[in-house]
Amino acid sequence: SGISPHNHEDFIRCFSDSFGNSKSISRVLYTKSNPSTYTSILQSTIRNSRYNYASTIIPKPLAIITPLKKSHIQAAITCSRKHGIQVRVRSGGHDYEGLSYVAGVPFVVIDLVNFRRVIVDETTKTAWVEAGAQLGEVYYRIAEKSRTLAFPAGLCHTVGVGGHFSGGGYGMMMRKHGLAADHIIDAQLIDVKGRILDRKSMGEDLFWAIRGGGGNTFGVVIAWKLSLVQVPPTVSVFNVTRTSLEQNVTKLVHRWQYAVSKFHEDLFSRIYIGTVNSTNGEIGIRTTFTSLFLGGVDRLLPMMQETFPELGLTKKDCTEMSWIESVLLFAEFPTNASLDVLLDRTNSPLIIYFKVKSDYVKEPIPEIALEGIWKRLYQVDVQRSLVQFSSYGGRMNEISESSTPFPHRAGTQFQIQYSVFWVKDDIETSKSRITWMRRLYSYMASYVSKNPRGAYINYRDLDLGVNNLNGSTNYKQASIWGAKYFGRNFDKLVRVMTAVDPDNFFRNEQSVPPISSWV
Numbered sequence: 104s105g106i107s108p109h110n111h112e113d114f115i116r117c118f119s120d121s122f123g124n125s126k127s128i129s130r131v132l133y134t135k136s137n138p139s140t141y142t143s144i145l146q147s148t149i150r151n152s153r154y155n156y157a158s159t160i161i162p163k164p165l166a167i168i169t170p171l172k173k174s175h176i177q178a179a180i181t182c183s184r185k186h187g188i189q190v191r192v193r194s195g196g197h198d199y200e201g202l203s204y205v206a207g208v209p210f211v212v213i214d215l216v217n218f219r220r221v222i223v224d225e226t227t228k229t230a231w232v233e234a235g236a237q238l239g240e241v242y243y244r245i246a247e248k249s250r251t252l253a254f255p256a257g258l259c260h261t262v263g264v265g266g267h268f269s270g271g272g273y274g275m276m277m278r279k280h281g282l283a284a285d286h287i288i289d290a291q292l293i294d295v296k297g298r299i300l301d302r303k304s305m306g307e308d309l310f311w312a313i314r315g316g317g318g319n320t321f322g323v324v325i326a327w328k329l330s331l332v333q334v335p336p337t338v339s340v341f342n343v344t345r346t347s348l349e350q351n352v353t354k355l356v357h358r359w360q361y362a363v364s365k366f367h368e369d370l371f372s373r374i375y376i377g378t379v380n381s382t383n384g385e386i387g388i389r390t391t392f393t394s395l396f397l398g399g400v401d402r403l404l405p406m407m408q409e410t411f412p413e414l415g416l417t418k419k420d421c422t423e424m425s426w427i428e429s430v431l432l433f434a435e436f437p438t439n440a441s442l443d444v445l446l447d448r449t450n451s452p453l454i455i456y457f458k459v460k461s462d463y464v465k466e467p468i469p470e471i472a473l474e475g476i477w478k479r480l481y482q483v484d485v486q487r488s489l490v491q492f493s494s495y496g497g498r499m500n501e502i503s504e505s506s507t508p509f510p511h512r513a514g515t516q517f518q519i520q521y522s523v524f525w526v527k528d529d530i531e532t533s534k535s536r537i538t539w540m541r542r543l544y545s546y547m548a549s550y551v552s553k554n555p556r557g558a559y560i561n562y563r564d565l566d567l568g569v570n571n572l573n574g575s576t577n578y579k580q581a582s583i584w585g586a587k588y589f590g591r592n593f594d595k596l597v598r599v600m601t602a603v604d605p606d607n608f609f610r611n612e613q614s615v616p617p618i619s620s621w622v
């Protein structure tokens with residue numbers, strides 16, 4: 104990319120100059136000249152240890168900027184444009200492929216850790232949420248004001264709203280309320296020219312694009328305005344585990360696929376499928392059926408009896424609680440934990456390397472193919488691979504495919520997330536796990552959505568294709584992955600990008616490229 108070390112120094116000088124005599128720069132700009140603070144900030148939100156090597160394999164940012172004010176973001180944009188340096192915006196750092204803090208070109212990270220105010224207005228049932236807030240902070244602040252207001256977004260409390268809403272975002276209320284992005288009614292964005300825009304000044308096309316068209320593409324989102332949803336005071340939760348050591352789980356999972364479309368929209372259902380060791384050392388398939396039901400057990404049980412009797416759900420499998428307690432449970436905390444745990448931003452101490460892929464299913468997968476999945480799960484160490492089936496339908500069927508950039512709406516029965524994990528940082532393990540994942544993915548091709556084969560941008564997968572590093576990527580190349588993530592919405596995203604950032608300043612390996620940069 105033709106950058107010299109001078110660009111780096113010039114960038115630092117340009118950025119520092121914008122502070123004048125203010126001392127606050129020591130709380131905003133971090134460079135390798137102070138390796139311990141630089142490293143601790145860089146690592147603070149890295150979730151996938153594949154991108155956290157202490158070694159030199161992973162390219163590191165020239166600087167990390169933690170803005171305290173909007174003017175610091177504007178200065179970072181102006182100076183990096185002037186000196187030919189790329190920008191990666193980071194909110195929660197949960198990108199599966201580390202795109203918010205790794206790049207193959209000289210770059211700086213704008214980390215929004217200090218932009219995380221959440222202001223809930225229970226009278227208008229809205230909230231302004233700054234992009235660096237994590238989901239747990241949003242849920243906490245809502246619960247502080249009301250136990251019957253909520254927001255339909257992801258499960259893990261440390262996911263950042265900056266990236267999550269930029270890619271759609273969904274959780275246990277998706278069949279009732281759709282995606283998080285479906286409930287964004289205004290936003291604040293700093294564009295490539297450094298302008299601070301809201302919904303009105305950015306216009307409806309750009310406002311459409313930022314609600315699902317992918318992060319680090321159209322500018323830096325500083326805040327979102329959310330329309331909150333109403334939840335009943337009591338919801339019901341169940342986690343029911345069935346293993347192949349005791350019964351025919353293939354038949355059960357097969358039947359679930361037919362039941363899904365009949366579930367009431369108040370019910371969200373997910374199956375976690377992995378392997379398990381029995382006490383006598385036998386390995387089996389373990390399926391856990393997890394649900395949130397927006398109502399009481401008395402209403403839930405007859406519904407399950409009617410639509411999915413094969414599960415054999417009983418009253419004692421179910422627990423009634425408030426919605427916020429269910430948030431704790433799905434974030435893997437005890438339901439009686441203090442809500443304060445949702446505010447905790449400490450990164451998980453677990454060192455976990457992982458690779459994830461996604462698929463969308465429109466027709467039930469035959470039993471024989473499910474058994475093909477099980478066979479492949481057995482090839483990995485016990486509990487190191489996981490397949491999740493998440494029910495679609497309900498409200499998702501009613502929202503048009505073009506209403507946001509996220510296209511996987513009516514006709515999608517469920518989504519699959521495939522994950523493989525490893526804990527040892529050696530090249531052989533990582534190679535064999537990734538190869539395993541790619542084989543599973545190619546095995547599944549004939550059973551999932553086709554032309555294009557759909558994928559979820561928030562489950563980032565660079566195997567689907569990447570932009571050229573220098574930013575000149577043509578339509579044909581980008582549409583390979585663009586059509587998988589966005590379907591027919593890809594063309595409109597390209598048009599919006601061409602209008603707002605024709606020089607392709609905001610970009611990453613899978614950002615939508617503007618026409619003007621095509622070769």
Ligand code: FDA
Pocket residue numbers: 150191192193194195196197198199201202203215234235256257258259261262263264265266267269270271272273274317318319320322323324325561562611
């Ligand atoms: P991160 O900061 O890494 O950003 C992701 C992308 O958005 C990057 O390209 C980044 O540059 C860009 N970006 C970030 N902030 C931006 C901003 N302010 N303006 C512009 N661009 C910005 N998904 C889901 O739908 N439901 C779920 O329940 C879960 N659960 C879950 C659990 C765990 C443990 C992980 C690791 C991930 C998930 N996800 C998920 C996936 C998650 O939605 C996805 O990784 C999001 O992009 C994460 O957003 P962050 O802000 O945390 O990531």
